[in-house]
Amino acid sequence: MSNPLNPDNLDPRNKKQRIDELAAGSGGTATLTVDDAGHIEESTGVSLIASAWRRLRRNPVFLLGAGITLLFVLLAIFAPLIAPHDPTKGLLLDKVRPQSNPVPGPEAGFPLGADTSGRDVLSRLIVGSRQTLIVGVFATLFGLAGGMSLGVLAGAFSGWVDSLVMRIVDVMLSIPSLLLAVSIAALASRPSQWTVIIAIATVQVPIFARLLRGSMLAQRSSDHVLAARALGVKRSAIVFRHMLPNSLGPVIVQATLVIAGAIIDAAALSFLGLGNPDDRQPEWGQMLGKAQNNIFDNPALAIWPALCIIVVALGFTLMGESLREALDPKSRR
Amino acid sequence: MTETIENTRTRGHSEEPLLSVRDLTVTFTRQGEKPFVAVDGVSFDVRPGQTVGLVGESGCGKSVTSLAIMGLLPQRGVRVEGEVLYGGTNLLTQSKEQMRDRRGRDLGMIFQDPLSSLNPVVPIGVQVTEVLERHKGLSRKAATPLAREMLDKVGIPDPNRRLKDYPHQLSGGMRQRALIAMALACAPKVLIADEPTTALDVTIQAQILALLKELVEDSGTALVMITHDLGVVAGLVDRINVLYAGRIVERGDRHPLFAQPRHPYTHGLLSSIPRLDGERGTKLTPIPGSVSDNLPWANACAFAPRCSQPIDVCVEKTPEFVEDGPRALRCHNPVEVSR
Ligand SMILES: Nc1ncnc2c1ncn2[C@@H]1O[C@H](COP(=O)(O)OP(=O)(O)OP(=O)(O)O)[C@@H](O)[C@H]1O
Ligand code: SF4
Ligand SMILES: [Mg+2]
Numbered sequence: 001m002s003n004p005l006n007p008d009n010l011d012p013r014n015k016k017q018r019i020d021e022l023a024a025g026s027g028g029t030a031t032l033t034v035d036d037a038g039h040i041e042e043s044t045g046v047s048l049i050a051s052a053w054r055r056l057r058r059n060p061v062f063l064l065g066a067g068i069t070l071l072f073v074l075l076a077i078f079a080p081l082i083a084p085h086d087p088t089k090g091l092l093l094d095k096v097r098p099q100s101n102p103v104p105g106p107e108a109g110f111p112l113g114a115d116t117s118g119r120d121v122l123s124r125l126i127v128g129s130r131q132t133l134i135v136g137v138f139a140t141l142f143g144l145a146g147g148m149s150l151g152v153l154a155g156a157f158s159g160w161v162d163s164l165v166m167r168i169v170d171v172m173l174s175i176p177s178l179l180l181a182v183s184i185a186a187l188a189s190r191p192s193q194w195t196v197i198i199a200i201a202t203v204q205v206p207i208f209a210r211l212l213r214g215s216m217l218a219q220r221s222s223d224h225v226l227a228a229r230a231l232g233v234k235r236s237a238i239v240f241r242h243m244l245p246n247s248l249g250p251v252i253v254q255a256t257l258v259i260a261g262a263i264i265d266a267a268a269l270s271f272l273g274l275g276n277p278d279d280r281q282p283e284w285g286q287m288l289g290k291a292q293n294n295i296f297d298n299p300a301l302a303i304w305p306a307l308c309i310i311v312v313a314l315g316f317t318l319m320g321e322s323l324r325e326a327l328d329p330k331s332r333r
Numbered sequence: 334m335t336e337t338i339e340n341t342r343t344r345g346h347s348e349e350p351l352l353s354v355r356d357l358t359v360t361f362t363r364q365g366e367k368p369f370v371a372v373d374g375v376s377f378d379v380r381p382g383q384t385v386g387l388v389g390e391s392g393c394g395k396s397v398t399s400l401a402i403m404g405l406l407p408q409r410g411v412r413v414e415g416e417v418l419y420g421g422t423n424l425l426t427q428s429k430e431q432m433r434d435r436r437g438r439d440l441g442m443i444f445q446d447p448l449s450s451l452n453p454v455v456p457i458g459v460q461v462t463e464v465l466e467r468h469k470g471l472s473r474k475a476a477t478p479l480a481r482e483m484l485d486k487v488g489i490p491d492p493n494r495r496l497k498d499y500p501h502q503l504s505g506g507m508r509q510r511a512l513i514a515m516a517l518a519c520a521p522k523v524l525i526a527d528e529p530t531t532a533l534d535v536t537i538q539a540q541i542l543a544l545l546k547e548l549v550e551d552s553g554t555a556l557v558m559i560t561h562d563l564g565v566v567a568g569l570v571d572r573i574n575v576l577y578a579g580r581i582v583e584r585g586d587r588h589p590l591f592a593q594p595r596h597p598y599t600h601g602l603l604s605s606i607p608r609l610d611g612e613r614g615t616k617l618t619p620i621p622g623s624v625s626d627n628l629p630w631a632n633a634c635a636f637a638p639r640c641s642q643p644i645d646v647c648v649e650k651t652p653e654f655v656e657d658g659p660r661a662l663r664c665h666n667p668v669e670v671s672r
Contacts (some may be wrong), residue, residue, distance in 0.1 A: 158408075223449035229462045230403055231515055232437035232446075241463075245454045 015173055019207060022250045022324075023214025024087065025099025035201055051325040065091060065318025072312050076129040083123035086279045100165050105170070115287075117279075124282040131283040132312065133275070135197055137262040140255055142201035143262075147208020148251065154209065155247070158240040168215065172206035179266055185274040193276045193283070200262045211254055214249040222246075249327050256320030260313040267309045284309050335461075350378035351555050352402070352523050352556045356415035359397050363410050373579035379523065384549060384556040386566045386587075388602070389576035392624050398576075401425075403442055404432035411635060419523070438468040442518035445528040447508035449499035456495030457484075457511050462519055468519045483514040488544060505665045506537035510544065517548060524549065525557045530565060536578040539638055565605040567591065572659075575599045578627050578635040581654065584661040595660075595667040597640045622671070634665065642666055 056062045075082060086206070107113070113120040154165040159321040188195035219225055220243060228242045269275050270285030279286060284305040291302035359372040372394040379385045385393050400406045402417050404424060417424040419439065422433065436442075445452045452460060458480055465476035477496070484492035500508055509529060515523060526545060530538035541567040546569050549556045560566050566573070573590050573600065575583040583596035594600040601620040622639035627637065630651055636646040644666045654663045 112382045223444060223446060226405065227442075227444055227450040227512065227515075228435055228452065228463075229405055230442040231467070232433045232435065233463060233467055234433070237463065237467075241455060242452050246452070 015207075015278070016170070016210065019210045020214050022254060023211050023218065047242055050149045052323075054320060055225065055326045060324050061318050062326075065315050065320075065322060067313030068311060069319055072129055073133065075126060076133045079127045079130050083120075085120040085123040085273060087119060087123040087127045087282050102219035108254055112304060113300070116288070120280040121301065123303060125284070125285060125308055126303070128282040128284050129308070129312075131193060131281060132266065132285075132309070135193055135200070135266040135283075136259045136312075136316075139200035139257045139262040139266065140204060142197065143204025143258065144208055144251070146201065146205040148212055150209035151251075152207065152218065152239065152244060153211025153222070154213040155243065156233065156235075158220075162213070163327060165324040168208045169206040169213075172202075172208065177203040178265060178268060181269060182272065182274065185269050191274050191277060191283075196266050196275050199269065199274075200265050203265070204258050204262065206256070208251060208254065212251050215250050216243050219246050250324075253320055253324040253327060254324055256316055260316035260320065263313050263316070264309060267305075342396045348380050350418075351380040351381050351420065353418040354378070354398070354415070355403065355418065357398065357401060358402050358412075358414040358416065359394070359406065360412040360414075361410060362412055363488065368432070371579055372401065374436045374438060375574075375576070375579070375581055376415075377558075377574050377581065377584070379512050379555045379557055381522065381555055382549070382553040383572065384546075384558055384570045386563075386573040387559045387576060388559060388561065388563055388566070388569035388573055390561050390624065393576045395576060396527055396612075399442065399527050399557065399559055402525065403436060403440055404429075405436075406441075408425070434468075437516075437521065438519045439521050440523050440525070441521035442525045442527065443509070443512050443516045443529050446532045447505060448500060448510050448532075450512055451508060453500055456497050456499055457503065461496075461511070463516050464515050480514075480518070482520050484511065485668050487511070487514045487517075487548070488540075489514070505533050506540060509533060509537075509541050515539075517552075517554070521554065523557065525559070525619075527559045528561065529558075531560075531562075538565065545569070561603050563591075564604070574607040575602070578624070578628060578630065580635070580663065581636075581661070582636070582663045584659075589660065593670050595662050595670070596664050597642055597666075597668055598636050600668045610620065634663075642668070 076322055079300060112125070114120055115124070148167050150169065153160045154169075181203045183193050184202050185191065186201040217277060223243050224246075228238055233242070266275070267283075267285030267288065269287040270283050273289060279290065287305040288302055290311075291298070291305070295302055352418050354375060354377050357372055357375045358370065361369045361371060363369075367417075375398055376386075377385060377392075387398065389395055397406070401413050402424065404427070406413060413425055415425070415579065416470055419435075424435070427435070435466045451457070458477065459473075461480035461483055462473055462476035465471050466473060469476070471479070479494045481496060484495055489507055489510050495507075495511075497501070499512075503511065509532075513529075524545075529545070530541050533541060542565065545556065545558075548554070556569075558566050558570055563573075569586070570587055572586055573584065574581050577598050583590070583594070590599070591603065594603050598620070600619070605619045620639055626638040627635045628637055630649065632649065632651060634640070634643070634647045634652050637643045640647065646665050652663045652665050652667070654661060
């Protein structure tokens with residue numbers, strides 16, 4: 001159930017293969033499916049989505065993933081209202097004893113205690129969800145935009161444009177993604193959440209590019225594109241009306257999965273001190289990084305943000321995986 | 334071959350051919366594989382208002398021929414030789430843009446599988462107006478009433494509602510009607526139908542064939558009808574070209590050809606379809622073997638291993654294509670004319 005493209009456990013060749021398999025399994029082309037009742041249902045495009053949704057609604061894995069995701073999204077949106085305290089104020093500062101008790105434990109009104117600056121951990125976690133989701137979503141959106149532009153370019157033009165774009169993409173894919181992200185983030189003179197977003201987006205670009213190009217290639221040799229060409233339809237319309245919309249299925253699925261990876265990568269960058277250094281804006285990875293200093297005496301300070309990261313990533317992964325299963329014609333019964 | 338051309342040009346019909354395929358040869362040249370000749374010196378004419386059948390079993394090169402005429406073969410790995418004359422212009426030497434302008438306007442094509450030939454995420458109406466916008470320079474708004482008219486003309490009930498429907502919401506027959514509407518929206522002079530009814534069930538097949546017949550007769554469109562099933566086109570075509578392994582092996586006007594097939598392959602095709610006027614109890618005899626048994630045309634008849642009456646010369650010499658008026662035949666030992 002881990003992110004299949006979480007690159008750090010795959011060598012680049014596997015990564016490429018995986019992307020191509022995803023692209024090949026793309027929806028859009030017609031499939032005949034025999035449903036439980038035994039009658040044949042013809043499904044394409046819209047009905048593909050409709051029948052996928054019907055299956056998703058009954059899939060507990062999807063519901064769990066969607067529930068977790070929704071919970072954190074709501075938490076992020078209403079964070080200032082939900083958080084019991086101001087996450088930036090050292091309310092329990094007078095309880096902090098650098099030598100004997102650096103981390104004030106839980107007490108009334110502070111269920112998870114405070115950090116070394118006396119700030120309420122629960123409030124920081126709640127408000128921290130904002131940064132995490134913003135980074136995850138924006139990094140994915142930018143990665144999607146960049147990757148789709150390259151993918152459309154490669155998929156629309158065969159020949160040298162395709163070769164050139166795909167060589168660049170392959171080079172990017174061959175660099176372990178976290179290493180690439182760290183290098184890009186380290187280039188920034190003043191690290192902020194935006195450098196993290198850009199670093200992670202850059203890592204996603206080749207994945208989306210290869211994925212989209214693969215499913216566009218499948219569309220290019222499809223019957224309906226041939227039929228459109230037989231009507232003399234212009235090339236731009238072939239690409240944007242006939243190929244692209246039918247190629248998006250695997251890309252959308254991948255985007256959901258990538259959010260999970262982006263959240264983990266963002267936390268990793270912050271953890272390494274490459275994120276926003278200003279700790280008045282709480283962020284889980286950064287909290288995790290700070291907690292290192294007291295990890296043996298007070299593991300709770302590290303456990304809470306780590307748990308949040310894991311659960312959110314799990315939510316997106318469960319959602320993405322079940323979405324893929326639902327859209328994949330091969331996995332239907 | 335020049336003789337062939339003269340013959341066909343001076344035959345009975347007064348009108349000049351609209352589409353004239355001359356010695357069309359299509360060779361697939363895949364890297365690392367030996368060249369494969371899918372279409373081998375095919376020549377035929379189509380006159381305005383005429384319906385010409387291209388008949389043969391799977392893999393004999395029917396689709397490749399039609400794609401070559403349309404200029405839709407892949408750019409690479411294919412060599413196309415010969416001429417495809419449309420109103421005197423050789424389409425094979427036209428630029429990509431010129432061909433794109435012609436497709437949908439001068440030449441239309443419909444395909445075998447109506448479901449997969451429609452874009453699943455675009456409403457039918459948009460797919461019909463798209464052609465009109467493309468070739469007539471109309472706006473979507475101006476093209477919509479024409480599209481509705483077109484759907485009505487091909488017999489789609491309640492066209493107003495259907496314009497907004499997606500392909501999966503239509504039945505198989507209606508999808509093929511919609512595709513015919515698209516192909517004929519700009520009134521092309523030539524329509525190529527590549528097995529347009531194979532994916533449909535029998536009653537719908539008959540309806541679609543009747544519709545095609547009506548549409549081409551009304552408009553004077555020339556129709557190239559491609560099929561593997563002689564029975565399907567029996568009532569529709571004026572002339573028939575029988576294709577075997579990339580070459581035309583027999584040709585003739587419908588009645589004489591059906592009544593007296595001379596080539597053993599055509600003969601076999603006809604005996605393998607049920608005839609309404611046949612004697613009761615007549616056995617249907619399928620042609621034995623499959624395409625994989627074919628010999629190369631060089632120095633033999635490709636059909637020899639499956640032929641019911643081969644003679645020695647059949648595996649030694651390529652049979653020539655001999656024309657005799659409207660009839661033409663490529664066989665060393667044709668079926669005797671029975672009286
Ligand atoms: N793109 C291609 N590359 C290589 N070979 C091809 C290609 N397209 C077709 N062929 C070969 O050309 C031959 C003729 O194919 P074609 O599609 O014209 O057959 P067909 O007569 O239309 O058969 P069917 O009734 O199955 O449609 C086949 O043997 C096929 O394998
Ligand atoms: S040439 Fe010979 S093998 Fe070929 S069809 Fe005629 S009789 Fe049969
Ligand atoms: Mg075919």
